[in-house]
Amino acid sequence: MARRNANGEGSIYKRKDGRYEAAISAPTASGKRKRVRVYAKTRKEAYDKLTAIVAQVRQGRPVADRTWRLDEFLDHWLEAAQRRPLTYRRHEAVVRLHLKPRLGRYTLDHLSVSTVQAFVNELQANGISDSTIHQARKVLSAALTYAVRQELLFRNVARLVQLPQYKPKEAQHWTPEEAARFLEAAKPDPLYPAFLLLALYGLRRGEVLGIRWQDIDLANGVVRIRQQVQRINGEIQQVGLKTTTSVRDEPLLSAVSTALLRRRREQDAARALAGDQWQGTDNDSELVFTTRSGRPVESRNLYRSFLRICDQHGIRRITVHGMRHTNATTQKKLNVHDRDIQAILGHGDVRTTGLYEHVGMDSKRMALEKVERSLLNVRAADDSARCRQELPSNKKKLHLNGEVLSGGSSQTRTGDTRLFRPIHATLQEQLTSIDEVARARTRTWKLGCAAVNLAVNPPPEDRRAA
Structure with a gap:
């Protein structure tokens, strides 16, 4: 008589179609x-599959409540995960254009490293750009990570694939001189305060346009970054910031304060002229940067004004976001600590800040010249006229010693400025003068010592005479 399987061992039997079926009762994530x-073609194959499920259960890993196809799960993930509207739109486009058409038919448990690798290779063979391939893998990895957290998978196969080499293009940015030229040229523009905030604080476009008057604390000298303005689904909306670390307070610089006060007077005049047609809030929640009718300024209009100023004054074109890179690079040149730059820019990770700090030829030259001086004992070009340390033999102290020993006006003996005069003697002449003074003082000291010795211990004939 065949042994009856105990609870938890499962069962295997042959179906009428000739295949073998193994079944077991297991706990789910819910x-x-x-x-x-x-199902399997042979009993051994069915037994192996059943054993794998039993091992999974014994390890404390529940089975899925249902069998998910990847296309269904991606839709579920898009709706379930919390993300900003623009991020959702970007992820949805990747899912719709790349992931669903090529991987949507696979179930989650049948999605393997080789399957995802074949997907990456197919994109590359079809001429899809490396940046798009990296983005597609990033979105898939985020979805599978969510599946792992929901205990639908035990590993993220998207993290194990090999991607094509990809190096993002370095963002265009200005030198400090170019940025200063732009700010000078932008002064007559109504959006000059916005450009000043972009340049001095490295704010994002949406952050600048989202600043309200209640975020400007003139009494305490603080600018509070609390929201941003973006166009979402055809409407301009005031939404939250990119990350939690983007919420920050910045010191209100004097130049910014002056520009903002001028901006408030201009806005008050526009509000009075618009009258009942004013579409702003007309209170402290009013945006700092508004149109003539009180509506928020669009990001693309800020960019148009930015490019117009560049073209009119022959300034090299970059993007508005490039001013954020300019700010970080300028701070780096001024030896501001990376953690301070990170806090000013509102980055969550200092490694992200490093992507905004660009290294130019001047920075490389200064660094390598330091190495040259350290290894080859080579003086800097502007250091050739002086010694590395203040030794008693340096020229400055030779002047001082010469003046003191010769009675010159070093203000050691007199404060009469009429006695100040430059020393025109050569270095050798000064050394000779010092040696003569030293020898004279030595002779005087020796004679004094001899006189004292004779007074205390007179010769024998002098003692008899006494």
Whole structure:
């Protein structure tokens, strides 16, 4: 008589179609139990599949409540995960254009490293750009990570694929001199305060346009970054910042304060002229940068004004976001600590800040000249006229010693400025003068010592005479 399987061992039997079916009751991620069934051509294959499920259960890993196809799960992930509207739109486009058409038919448990690698290779063979391939893999990895957290998978296969080499293009940025030229040229523009905030604080476009008057604390000298303005689904909206670390307070610089006060007077005049047609809030929640009718300034209009100023004054074109890179690079040149730059820019990770700090030829030259001086004992070009340390033999102290020993006006003996005069003697002449003074003082000291010795211990004939 065949042995009856104990609870938890599952069962295997042959179906009428000739295949073998293995089944077992296992706990699911929701806490309920589910009858899990697997199929195979042979009994051994069915047994191996059943054993794998038993091992999974014994390791404390529940089975999925349902069998998810990847296309269904991606839709579920897009709706379930919390993300900003623009991020959602970008992820949805990747899912719709790349992931669903090529991987959507696979179930989650059948998605392997080789399957995803074949997907990457196919994109590359079809001429898809490396940046798009990296983005597609990034979105897939985020979705599978969510599946792992929901205990639908035990590993993220998207993290194990090999991607084509990809190096993002270095963002265009200005030198400090170019940025100063732009700010000078932008002074007559109504959006000059916005450009000043972009340049001095390295703010994002949406952050600048999202500043309200209640965020400007003139009494305490603080600018508070709390929201941003973006166009979402065809409407300009005031939304939250990119990350939690983007919420920050910045010191209100004097130049910015002056520009903002001028901006408020201009806005008050525009509000009075618009009258009932004013579409702003007309209180402290009013945006600092508004149109003549009180509506928020669009990001693309800020960019148009930015390019117009560049073209009119022959300034090299960059993007508005390039001013954020300019700010970080300028701070780096001024030896500002990376952690301070990170806090000013509102980055969550100092490694991200490093991507904004660009190294130019001047920075490389200064660094390598330091190495040259350290290894080859070579003086800097502007250091050739002086010694490395203040030794008693340096020229400055030779002047001082010469003046003191010769009675010159070093203000050691007199404060009469009429006695100040430059020393025109050569270095050798000064050394000779010092040696003569030293010898004279030595002779005087020796004679004094001899006189004292004779007074205390007179010769024998002098003692008899006494």
